[in-house]
Amino acid sequence: MNIVIKNGHVVDPSQNIDGHRDIFIKGRKIEGIYPKGKAPEADKTIDASKCLVIPGLVDIHTHLREPGFEYKETIETGTLSAVRGGFTTVCCMPNTYPVNDNVAVTELILDKAKKQGSCTVHPIGAITTGSNSEELTELEALIEAGCKAFSDDGRPVTNSQMMRRALEYSKIFDVPILSHCEDLRLSEGGVMNEGFVSTIVGLRGIPRAAEDTMVARDISLCELTGGKLHIAHVSTAGSVNLIRNAKSRGVNVTAETCPHYFNLTDEAIISYDTNLKVNPPIRTIEDVEAIKEGIKDGTIDIIATDHAPHHYDDKQREFDAAAFGISGLETAFALSYHLVHHDIIDLKKLIKLMCVTPSNLMGINKGTLMPGADADIAIINTENIYKVDSSKFLSKGKNSPFNKWTLTGTVEKTVAMGKVFDWNSTEIRKLIL
């Protein structure tokens, strides 16, 4: 089937397009981009008037929870949640049960994604077997099976020697090592940022140094080895400074942050709302400002979601005992578009942060509307103001601290590998309710 998307404002930094264009899709691929009104007739026409048409968003930090935690999320619901949020590619973290440290798990994920997924799924393999920092996984076999990067996310690689070896050995394949930076001794027992607010609410704090010290270690190891280091979920001003400094010295490091680290401060925890419990924790206004600055000046390369869906039984309990994590796929765009709305970055930069750079890091041909690329497109109304209702999320995880927030920018339609999801159509609405 052929589809033409007409009258939209197309922004694609990969080919320097920023204006009204029509996009012609043939089957699963983009066939061509034409000046407004010049595209050939197609079987189906999508009118994208007053909408932004951009490459489908690419998330390099998603927890799909399958296998093992299907009560929290499945590949089916997680990818549906992704397309609802405008994402057409998700890279899923290996902290499943069992851990994705072997070919069998990678193949299972890809098989499920093929059969039940709504968008492209790229698995991320574990750095060490069982993510226990003791032995390297078989990188070659995992890459052969489909892994695009490696991470022990959820945990740091506590053994510095093992981290060194991972950064060295992964050079054979030029794949990134995504590091969850946390000194487990410094963060032990902590459930929120350490500071004035943790004093007020009496919850155990996680000092910013728990992240900063590990970022410093990994930068040193990256310098030593020349490996490809990527710092996951940056939450502190200290990390931003360390990464900025490393980049200025030419260290091969990239970094991501997540929407909750530049939209929330720890003061919100005075309510003891467990939806605010996330690791690394939500920090202070100084950190939020530093992260915005880091996004603006290029220190932070990528906005990822760290989508961490949880069942409400795991959240509706003592703050100390509640699970860490935020269900993030369905609010990520609007929360990030906020940066454009407030003139911190321009639209082109936002698309680089959420489409182009993540694709480049993973070495995948996504995040572009170039003819011949996969037909992965998000159509967004950036004027539309809406109220978040997390109970309507397609993700099984309704755990969002942004519930009831008023945001700007709604995903109207998502095209994933040529398949159209029209979020205003009645058939899709049925799916939601």
Added chain:
Amino acid sequence: MISSKDLLGIKELKPEEIYLILDTAAGFKDVLKRDIKKVPPLRGKTVVSLFFEPSTRTKTSFALASKRLSADFVNFSVSTSSVVKGESLKDTALTIQALGADFVLVRHSSSGVPHLLSNLLDVSVINAGDGSNEHPTQALLDMFTIQSHKKNFKGLKVAIIGDIAHSRVAKSNIYALTKLDAEVRVICPPTLTPAEVDRLGVKVYHSTDEGLKNVDVVMALRLQLERQSKGFLPSLREYFKLYGLTAERIKLAREDAIVMHPGPMNRGVEIASSVADGQQSVILEQVTNGIAVRMAVLYLLSGVKK
């Protein structure tokens, strides 16, 4: 009037609410001196204690307070109940409400549990100590005790000494004293100082001798003995040497200073026996006042429209 159905913390109280509780407690203290120590205001009401941490004194004090007001007091025994069988906090709380409780007294090692119950339940929730957050009735009985010895709170110099970082008693007292315009000092080693605690309007001292100079009230805190193994202190011996309340040190305070402790005491760790049993000690008075103050809290909350 008290504005909330619950007593979650001193943080949530206005100064006039604190004074109302203290005034009401004064009336009940007279009841406790009578031959027949019982009054009828809570007849037909049920108070259920839900203690997830061991406690003898607070629970007994609440039990007596309830009984003196003619309420039925029931202990929901956590160690032998369904909680041990894996029941969630939410289910336990809803069960207690379904059993017909009017008040739930909760103590838990996790901060914020009373707040969680307050959102889940329609009945009055009273915080009997949550994690390192608050222990409001302890602070109220401490205020009551101070008030009976000192003219007023304004300008009163109070030193709280010990493990401030982990102490809910210290936190509630800091809120209460600062709300009543007292001058609060905290004396503690840097390892047991809460992050940015000075922003609560208190002055931090790491030297005990400096901190005790000319104070009107000295509040000692219980030191959890396991702090040593976590690296907060090198030894209990050194802690006593640096932060123990000795008769020698008490001389640095004003001559008419009172010495308080929420109990149970570790004699020879945070307080010397000569001080605990000394002339200036009001430690047992605190215990007696606890009943009157808890009666006042139950009585006032029973009047709040739900």
